[in-house]
Amino acid sequence: MSTDAEHTGSQGRSDPPARVTRRAALQTAASAVAFATAPASNAQQTGPTTSAAAEGSTIRLIVNGQPRTLSVDPRQSILDILRETLDLTGTKKGCNAGACGACTVLLNGQRINSCLALAAMHDGAEITTIEGLAKGDDLHPLQQAFIERDGLQCGYCTPGQIMSGVACISEGHAGSVQEIKAWMSGNICRCGAYAGIVEAISDVAKGGKL
């Protein structure tokens, strides 16, 4: 994603960044969004963000089944929208650079690192977060399995692990312990609850509860 963003953004910049940092990617992605939302006749003149021009895009998201119309700053990630705008703090910020998986949510049914997903680029998307997994008081089978297998300690990576685990199963990547480990290795657990995480996913995959 950052490669695309920089490519698009660099057309509008006289000084593209020499190397892509996350911040640079965000800034250039922001200008990419400015292209997308600006009237066509102005597009070629739209440079790297002036904040006034960039701020205030309106997007629609369906979050845990609820339609939301949101005014977003084009630099904002889905993660920050969830945590800071919608107060859905179950989705965690661990590294903000796509390296830890704590921010994993389902976007149109696929697991993504929400810290790397710019909200403005996902108008119309359906997002499921940890808060949307249980049905009322009934926990999702994987939530229950995490408790029973003690697949958590501090709990901070847990929402990301569970969302990733739900996708791991639905993708068909939970056929063996080794396969689960491989497909869950994008979600770091610093407390080291990996054994319980794998057992929980394996239980639910075998039980066909999804």
Add this chain to the structure above:
Amino acid sequence: MNPQAIGKPLTRIDGRAKVTGAARYAAEFNQPNQAYAVIVSSTIGLGRITGIDPAAEHLPGVLAIISHLNAPRLPYNPHKGGIDPSYGERLHVLQDDQVRFYGQPVALVVADTLVRAERAAAALRITYDAQHPIVGPRDKQAKPIAPEADGRLEADNVRGDPEAALASAAVAVDITSDIARQNHHPMEPHATIAAWDGDRLTLWSKSQFVANEQEEIAAVFGMAPENVQVICPFVGGAFGTSLRTWPHVTLAALAARQVGRPVKLALTRRQMSFTTGHRPRTLQRMALGATRDGRLTSIIHEGTGETSRYEQFIESLTSGTDFMYSCPNVRTRYRLVPLDTGTPTYMRGPGEASGMYALETALDELAYKLGIDPIELRRRNEPRIDESTNRPFSSRSLMACYDIGAERFGWAKRTPEPQSMRDGRLLIGMGTATATYPAMQFPASARARLLADGTAEIESAASDMGPGTYTSMTQVAADTLGIPVGRVRFSLGNSDFPPAPPHGGSQTMAAVGSAIRAACLAVQDLLVERAAANPRSPAHNMGKEALEWVDGHLRRKGGAASGQSYAEIVGAAGGVPVEATVSVARDPEIDNKYSMHAFGAVFVEVSVDPDVGIARVRRALGAYGAGRIVNPRLARSQCLGGMIGGIGMALMEHTSLDARDGRPVNAHMAEYLLPVNLDIPDLDVLFVDEVDPHVNPLGVKGLGEVSLVGMAPAIANAVFHATGRRIHELPIRIEHLLGV
């Protein structure tokens, strides 16, 4: 006490909150009208700030840019918490133009949204007069010093004549080790939300020690501690990094006061490598002398750890060596190297994790020189008492750990010669090592309150960073009161609660558990008084000695009647809750009488790919003697986590500093390598059934640290067995193993 809950593998009481996202961590207590602060970190490693361009002030949404140029001079009244270094003074943030280390906070940007604060922080231009920092302990300009004596740790210990004994030893080894700096990198970054209401300050702040954070911030701002409240019901991992109160907490409070709004401040992952402590890099020498039949005659352990220029961080690097094995001639020496870095801090297994690496790899080397099995060598040197203090151990199950561990692990299948075991083209090695960590107990307090509905509320300003404090303390309260766990509500993480010690040093179970037990007993005594004073109570006018508590009911001793329940006693007096607050400290006599430690034996099997030099842990087992296990399910998890931390220490973790400016070059989670799911094989945990009647009334020793200690040397020993190559540097990396 009739144990119904203690010893049972209950699932986590806070599990539901954690799997649904309902558990709120510090940065998640969003406040109305909240602004956001972002720290600007220095981009030089030493020098001074010469200018700050104010242009960023005009970016959209910016409320304030705070630096030493405009920050108020804060009182910074003297304050030393139990986890602060005894010598030196904390960093006074934004109080002068000096830069002491790379990444030091030099300015703070406050804006109405996070993204605008981040934008303005990135745009802020700061100029410096830079000097060259010294950041490596091997740098020629780095000078070791003896730490100031602070009563907590002796830097120099000697018994016998270790130099002469070494010189005349039949067999000797003399090794050095270099263990990398590590960062804790808990999943939850440090964060504080600060809100002022007149003179009162509320901090929702990530902390393993809310009582100290309250006192420290009060001292920094010159306030009465009762005007500061620190709230932290959940800690997203910490491993020591949230014991101290670091500069960002002060900055959040300062910003909130400055802009007149609640302010949220979270560190970035990168900033987690700058100002919030680290396991210090250590350089060690370990020399052992022994007789031909493997009796140790001399141990010399010299260890040096890095610290900052402004504080002396000390840890128990050489302490395990003093008492671990029987030996008449032992010298341990501990030194510090002050460097241009932030102050290190305690990280899981502080001191012992690094020190035992030196001792246990040297012992393995000695076993090879002697041709004696490594377990047998340890057996021959098993002491009967702690020879450094001449005190008996309150309990010591090390050999039992080796026995059950070796049996379960299949140690007998190991062929001793290096490079003698293979699986296809992979070299296989098995290694073992001893783990130890002191069984500490700092003073702690708790409140127990019995309500008219027969439920109990328990409060203590304790913390739960993952071991399961919520659950295990509920078990202790339930059993002490004789009621089901479902009728106990335990709350922690609030400085308004009775103070608890730091949630570190593996002593929460001992300290807070003992306080909760005492508070429950005290509230029972109050209920006896209340019942005795009630003319309609069967216990009217009866003394405590004639009564007993059985399954949550008060009855005449030995009587047949079921007695009165909590609800009945509280209800009979108008339903006013009865509460007791109790502080508990370990009897100093116990400390004078016994040497108290948890022990463990760790077994590891590694494979080494001889073509590409990759070492992987294939399986491992930890057997621990740590007193009573309150919750086996959670205890197992905690030990697995410690072992995984040890795998990280041995094979991955290394905060690498650029020698030119002190910049941590891998200050993010993609290049600070730590164990991911696929790195972790089957791990096994065993507990020796150890009864320790002395250590504390609950008989618990703690598991958090001992489960990490020993893992790294066991891995290094297994790598030697696989390859014949002794690696004295951690982490063990591919380049160490090429060409084996």
